[in-house]
Amino acid sequence: MTxxxxxxxxxxxLDDLPEFLVHAIALEEDAAQRYDELADAMMVHxxxxxxxxxxxxxxxxxxxxxxxxxxxSGHNLPDLAPWDLRWxxxxxxxxxxxxxxxxxxxxxxxxxxxxxxxxxxxxxxYRLVADRASEPRVATLAxxxxxxxAGHVRTLEEWLERLPEPPAxxxxxxxxxxxxx
Amino acid sequence: xxxxxxxxxxxxxxxxxxxxxxVWCPGCGDFAVLTAITKALAQMGIAQEDTAVVTGxxxxxxxPGYLNVYGLHGIHGRALPAATGLKLARPELTVLAAGGxxxxxxxxxxxxxxxxxxxxxxxxxxxxxxxxxxxxxxxSPTTEPDWSESRLTPQGPGVEPFHPLSLALISGANxxxxxxxxxxxxxxxxxxxxxxxxxxAFLHVLSPCVTYRPxxxxxxxxxxxxxxxxxxxxxxxxxxxxxxxxxxxxxxxxGRRPVYAPAPEATAGMADLDREFVL
Numbered sequence: 001m002t003x004x005x006x007x008x009x010x011x012x013x014l015d016d017l018p019e020f021l022v023h024a025i026a027l028e029e030d031a032a033q034r035y036d037e038l039a040d041a042m043m044v045h046x047x048x049x050x051x052x053x054x055x056x057x058x059x060x061x062x063x064x065x066x067x068x069x070x071x072x073s074g075h076n077l078p079d080l081a082p083w084d085l086r087w088x089x090x091x092x093x094x095x096x097x098x099x100x101x102x103x104x105x106x107x108x109x110x111x112x113x114x115x116x117x118x119x120x121x122x123x124x125x126y127r128l129v130a131d132r133a134s135e136p137r138v139a140t141l142a143x144x145x146x147x148x149x150a151g152h153v154r155t156l157e158e159w160l161e162r163l164p165e166p167p168a169x170x171x172x173x174x175x176x177x178x179x180x181x
Numbered sequence: 182x183x184x185x186x187x188x189x190x191x192x193x194x195x196x197x198x199x200x201x202x203x204v205w206c207p208g209c210g211d212f213a214v215l216t217a218i219t220k221a222l223a224q225m226g227i228a229q230e231d232t233a234v235v236t237g238x239x240x241x242x243x244x245p246g247y248l249n250v251y252g253l254h255g256i257h258g259r260a261l262p263a264a265t266g267l268k269l270a271r272p273e274l275t276v277l278a279a280g281g282x283x284x285x286x287x288x289x290x291x292x293x294x295x296x297x298x299x300x301x302x303x304x305x306x307x308x309x310x311x312x313x314x315x316x317x318x319x320x321s322p323t324t325e326p327d328w329s330e331s332r333l334t335p336q337g338p339g340v341e342p343f344h345p346l347s348l349a350l351i352s353g354a355n356x357x358x359x360x361x362x363x364x365x366x367x368x369x370x371x372x373x374x375x376x377x378x379x380x381x382a383f384l385h386v387l388s389p390c391v392t393y394r395p396x397x398x399x400x401x402x403x404x405x406x407x408x409x410x411x412x413x414x415x416x417x418x419x420x421x422x423x424x425x426x427x428x429x430x431x432x433x434x435x436g437r438r439p440v441y442a443p444a445p446e447a448t449a450g451m452a453d454l455d456r457e458f459v460l
Contacts, residue, residue: 033195033216041207081224083370090406091364100363100391100398102207 012086021072031095032061045104095122123149194219210362210388221372235264241281241308258289261296276303286322297352310390318393355380
């Protein structure tokens with residue numbers, strides 16, 4: 001059994017379009033919420049450049065959520081609790097940026113790289129669903145969404161290329177939080 | 182015409198968040214607890230005005246400010262007595278007490294034992310990062326004996342850490358579980374279970390401190406999800422804890438102890454009390 005096979009077994013919404021749509025909405029909404037959280041945290045730490053970047057990502061995710069909701073209109077969506085949603089890594093939706101990868105002195109380069117990881121995971125998820133779904137409408141829609149995610153990945157890759165890599169001491173702080181007791 | 186019953190309105194997780202932005206360090210595990218609380222409350226459909234979050238002091242204890250429910254950011258280590266009083270006075274409320282490992286197991290350690298023993302129907306969430314974060318990184322009651330990063334304990338605290346789940350179990354908590362902020366879906370689910378279980382529910386949350394304990398980022402590889410099999414038998418739960426290294430997650434114990442009932446209606450009035458104090 002390949003890794004994809006194992007993941008395919010744990011992914012929800014493969015056989016049911018409304019259930020898949022619930023997953024897709026949760027994926028985008030969770031991503032937006034996390035980006036907002038990260039933006040807020042960066043603002044609190046006066047890292048405005050990265051805050052604005054995360055806020056922009058949150059805006060994109062909300063737009064996508066709205067788009068999926070439009071696609072879902074007319075469908076009778078099941079009421080699934082967050083823990084009933086089934087994702088490849090089982091912990092949280094694949095496009096949700098890792099909270100523990102952030103740092104108050106992170107640069108735009110770090111932020112874009114973090115977002116890129118999330119978007120790639122989003123692409124992988126939709127691709128997995130498209131490949132494994134037994135319901136043709138799910139497979140078609142998931143393939144469309146995977147294409148959209150592929151576009152986001154390409155955009156972020158371009159952004160990342162334009163950004164300078166941070167110096168090795170980017171996390172150095174003249175007044176560190178971990179100062180002596 | 183009757184006023185609309187706002188308690189029947191469907192709520193989303195975002196409705197439980199206040200406009201105050203957390204000052205936690207980016208990457209702090211406590212963000213996941215904040216989100217889990219909002220999702221759990223939304224999922225249960227509990228009205229903001231029927232919910233109270235009570236905390237002591239510390240990074241984790243900032244929670245009430247970030248939530249759009251009733252809250253008390255109180256005295257160091259005293260979240261549980263305040264929460265107990267609130268629940269007894271207003272039993273219809275959903276009361277969550279919360280804080281960190283220092284606030285809960287050191288300054289408030291005695292209250293922890295007796296809140297478990299008393300078994301009032303509330304949830305106690307401890308966000309454990311094994312360090313005093315707000316005061317800049319000193320050893321806490323759950324710090325390993327050889328952790329030597331603090332100048333106060335350059336050779337490490339040299340004493341074995343508390344085992345919070347064992348303490349809760351032997352003290353009488355009616356529901357005991359351990360969650361990890363790196364697994365927010367399960368954390369949310371466990372929080373719902375904790376709220377729904379009668380009596381004192383103790384939710385021990387492994388919540389990494391990225392600033393003073395950056396090595397805790399590795400917890401995502403260390404924590405064993407759903408390692409506990411829930412049991413109603415305290416002896417079995419204790420047996421399981423004998424080999425617990427602190428990284429087993431899941432619901433350990435859900436008991437059937439009677440919940441502490443509010444005192445009956447007062448039989449004496451203020452005049453009676455005044456008479457007792459007459460010299």
